[in-house]
Amino acid sequence: MKRNSLLLLQLILIISLFTSCKSDDKPIIKEKPINNVDPFIGTGGIVHTFPGATIPFSMIQLSPDTDTKGWNWCSGYHYSDSTLKGFSHTHLSGTGWSDLGDILVMPTVGELQVTAGEKDKPDTGWRSRFSHETEKAEAGFYKVYLEDYNVTAELTAGKRVGFHKYVFPETEKANIIFDPTNIIFGKVLETKIETTSATEISGYCLSEGWGGKRYVYFSAEFSKPYDSFKITKAGNFSKHLKVIDKDVKGFATFRTRAGESIEVKVGISAVSANSALMNLRSEKDNSFALAQLNAQNEWNGILSKFKVEGGTKEQRRIFYTGVYHNFIAPNLSMDIDGKYVALGRQFKAEGFTNYSSFSTWDTFRATKPLISFLTPQYSQDFSKSLIARHKDAGEHLPLWELCGVDNTCMIGYPSVPVIYDAIQKGADINKKEAFAAMDDIAHFNKVSSSDGDGGLDEYIKLGYVPAHIPKNISKTLEYAYEDWVIAQLAKEIGDIKKYDYYMKRANNFRNIYNPERKMFWPKKANGEWFADIVMDQWEPLQDHWISGNKWAYDYFVPHAVSDLIELKGGKEAFAAELDHLFRVELDMKGEEHADISGFVGSYAHGDEPGHANPYLYNYVGEAWKTQAMVRKLMAEMYSDKPDGMINNEDCGQMSAWYIFSAMGFYPVCPGDKKYIIGSPIFDRVSMDLGNGRTFIVVAKNNSNKNKYVQSLSLNGKEITKSYITQDQISEGGILTFEMGPKPNKAFGAKEGDLPVSTLQ
Template sequence: MRKSILLLSSVLLTIITLSCEKEVVKEIQQKPIDYVDPFIGTGGIVHTFPGATIPFSMIQLSPDTDTKGWDHCSGYHYNDSTIKGFSHTHLSGTGWSDLGDILIMPTVGDIQLESGPQDQPDLGWRSRFSHDEEIAEPGFYEVNLKDYGITAALTAGQRVGFHKYTFPATDSANIIIDPTNLIFGEVLETQISTDDPTEIVGYCKSNGWGGKRYVYFIIKFTKPYDKFQISRNGKISSHLKVKDKDVKGFATFKVGENDPIEVKVAISAVSLDGARKNLLSEGHNSFALAVQHAQEQWSEVLNKFSIDGGTEEQKRIFYTGIYHNFIAPNLSMDVDGKYVAMGKKLEADGFTNYSNFSTWDTFRATKPLISFLTPNYSADFVESLISRHRDAKEHLPLWELAGFDNTCMIGYPSVPVIYEAMQKDVKGIDVNEALAAMDDIAHFNKISSSDGDGGLNEYIKLGYVPAHIPKNVSKTLEYAYEDWVIAQVAQKAGNKKLYEKYMQRAQNFTNLYHPEKKTFWPRKSNGQWFGDIEMDQWEPLQKHWISGNKWAYDYFVPQAISQFIEMKGGKDAFAADLDTLFSQELDMKGEEHVDISGFIGSYAHGDEPGHANAYLYNFAGQPWKTQAMIRRIMDEMYSDKPDGMINNEDCGQMSAWYVFSAMGFYPVCPGDKQYIIGSPLFDRVSMQVSNGKTFTVEAKNQSDKNVYIQAASLNGKDLDRSYITQEEIMAGGILKFVMGPEPNKNWGTDVNDIPKSPIQ
């Protein structure tokens, strides 16, 4: 009997030990979603938000700590200590903003009619909060509102925001509805009404970066309110349907301890009927099911990658980077297919409409990454853009927000977004419709809201944008690249005449190359070169280059780098020029543009036009310098802290640069099928591409010291060239590197192993 007891004890001990070991293994083996930290980018001037959303959703349900000033482009800043409420639409990482639509705030006690100032929360309904009592995960956000003892939890569907508020036991649990809340925008009119104690409806008409627009809303509570009041311009009204510039609603409930109220909010840009249909399309889920569904959708995206090696911080940066790339653009269509674009009410036929296109930032790496992973989204993005010309009878947008082209930035950056998807054989794109939209925008001069006259008419006439037009050098270079893109689409369409025309225009960058200065330089409309410019002052540079960032645009000829190298005096001279870029510190006077930051020498990683520059050494036959610089940028410009990027995240582009670079390659010329090799960050990273195949990069001996490629192979065969192709990535397989602490100056240096640009 004693032996039996001892044996049983031994068995139980073994079971318990194994169980504990399994728990330890479970803790160690984190899933990709566990590495995402939505707080990365909520500090500094990165301008991301921590709240709940799903991939490309209409809803970005997030706390607003304030809605005015540069720090609050996303409505939230990590340095703040009070929350004014939770609104349903936000931009991720932009340098200007709008949205922040339909704010909801739970409180306890007497009704306050205004949110109050950030630094004096007791003057309004604001609440203090602590990051120690705040959780942010993909698809889920939770915070304790300290002033009220309320736990607020949020999640999101495609068109519905889900709230769960757990109050202390009270007869005065309030849920405030504030349609006047906007980030930077101007309220024109609001309305709230109710005739059902579980439902509130209304709208806000506003004007801002997204133009004049309506947001209709319907709000459903899981329990009826006991009392509802509406304020008009700061005073309580006796009516339950009120329309004015400043209208807010206040629902009051009796609740017991741990008796949560769930709230569902559906929105529409089209109509109240559209909002109701949107609610019904996903409004039956409980909060718990909505969280589960949201996180399943994020896992579907994030699980396309797996990583071995690297630090925990690097993994967090990488997976959060994937997350940031799947926030924008945003669904901009009701469930019945109706949407608003270019001031018109339209109905989608055969595609899902999206808006919030930061194309000038994201054509560089974000859209190529998305096309690799989820071509179904890319198809809808492209159709949405083309529909502005085909259906709305307007022009391709520069920067479209809420269906409105706010014409921010320069060029016609929708063009490479469309072509890049075509190059990856994304289905459903009509090449002739795409060409028609591109040819149209390449002849329509837009006045940029940020950078003045587009100068397109002069560009067509002279072959360059003349010096008297703002940002003339930057505009000329971007037009020339985008003209190359249009030429490729014309070739696909079999239109030889347009192909030749745009290939000629693609050479226009040569018209601003000053042979004596050996750099791009402003030129007057009479053909004469502009005079000297004080190169140690920001203000004169900003007249000719975006943000004054001349050093980024000195190399922006992605379609013709090989030709440009010869113009600069050959490979050695070009590499020496790059050496100067990355080593010569700037000593500037005057106010520095906020977008220029993250300096290594004269290179500023915080401004997108230069994002390919570190990869250009490969074209000059010195790839080891690319390898060292890429690793330096990843180490110095990114972290897993709230201020974890050097500037605005810009709807995914800053993150996309890191994601591609960590994998070991980058799209220097979006639309070209070459991907230029850098220095892989992980021992092993796998990416499942859209056809279901897996492309894996292995880096033997890689470390923070071993950043140089000693040898490489692709699917078992030696690889001596410093680039791979789109076809090789899409075919799946294994790209292997052997890394070391010293450069191998024989790898990737032969003339046959150097990447060549589309224009030689």
């Protein structure tokens, strides 16, 4: 009887491992969301992500560095490499520029070597060969076998502490190297290392780079006392146990048994050495195993906000890894006592948690709206951090803030829609303080580190950025959209005078629309149109458009799409233009900008300003064309391989486009509360909102062929419109798609069912 009961129990357990069978009758093992995350996605190609350990929005991104120079190594790691120099504690995720790589740690065995050596000649230094076959990466955990030393390295992360575990062979010379001179792309100005006991060392690096001139202090603790400790100064061993110089490194040596592990905890701070120690002590009681468990629990909490059914394993991996990438940046930029550094000065956060690493130009489009839905508390803190630069520091909202410094990369004032999106989704933010910060930046001309003079003074005076200023078309269009956002907040706080003022500025896109050319065109300061431009060469286009991407910006009026349609001759003419955009390939000469990639016709999915363009068919009653195009882009521009995106991941934006699109809707205009309908790829997606409600998307009869929406309903009530609203999503409920193999050209085609976006 016991045996029969045991057999029955085993049968039940086996059955419980499986979910529904697909058409090929092969059962699919039920997966946990975290098992679908692959941090190696994006570490190849030009995607620029890193595979190491972090937790959501942590100060720590503990990851291997294979190189620190060159565009492929913006994150410090590239999948094509086979040697590494160590594991540093801070990294950028998917950006097109580089910095960080702070405080590198490397385990070795044998005689000490004082430099890392050359990547292709690892025997010239302490570098080690490694193989991807013995490398493992999960959300919150990284592991690799170092072939040159017979050492297994494991990494995990807390909020402010990096946790290392090194498993050594039997040796008299097990070394753990600390290299504060390691920096990705930047310039080292000064370093320091000292030891105060056989289990503790500390130091700092003062560097200058994309994140400005900054200190990173560290405090480290070993799980066992070292037998000896040495410090080098400019490559020579010193007699001192406290050394300050431009080139300082520390070497702790231990005796180890075969298979013995040494754990190292490293706390960091931008404020002071004492703060780094305080941060370390705040997580000191965590063993490596507990820290790993905590990290993976943190990720489970985020990833489990989505429950996905259907689709392929590859699609689920892309989706969940995309969620993972969206919760890496911004990064915690505040010590345990609330102190932080911004703009080279110390502050203390009151009533919020301070963050930095704001790639707002990329992420205002979809990443921040996604985070605001899922975790409004984070969006609230992000917004308060940005507002604090004006309110507390007396400065201006940043364009691209790294380590508390605005590196002024890109254009416009993209912090504005990030803050307003959080406000719209219920964040507890002082609206008048937010408006004051927005009003300030909308009158302060910043010179972009990537794109020159902002032209804001001329924009205010003339109503457009004139042709002699770099990227004038792109700047005019982005200013106009962001002015519309500011106008909405002015209206909410009851400042009608400011509302009217900014709504007038929001119409400035009209001033550069050339009706004869039927496109946005550079205009001189005297009001004359600019001369002809050679349109089949990249270089002349880059004078007027970001990356030279005219084909993205010719449709970038997200706040007034309906007005743009009228400017271009009406719905039929606009639809024909979109058809041309996605069908006719470019034949360009000259060097293509690195950010323009992933072409479908003239549309480049690798460049963020065009991300809404596939959804614009909905505005002219041809929603079925959007449905076909977004399915094509999801299939062709993404994979679960190391080069799994077509360009820089950009702190989440490339993935956020996929996440929204996979659910069947997208925020074309953050700030107007409309989410435009596309074509979902999963049978069912449940999204746990941060307000206690759940929004569920069901796609019936869904498949690769059945990509067209036949009908749509919300909580059983038919929706004929080709969009849903933020309020409908936030209320929770079930959005049901009926899918089919042929277009339903009547869906969303009636005049009252189109999304309307007008300033008229």
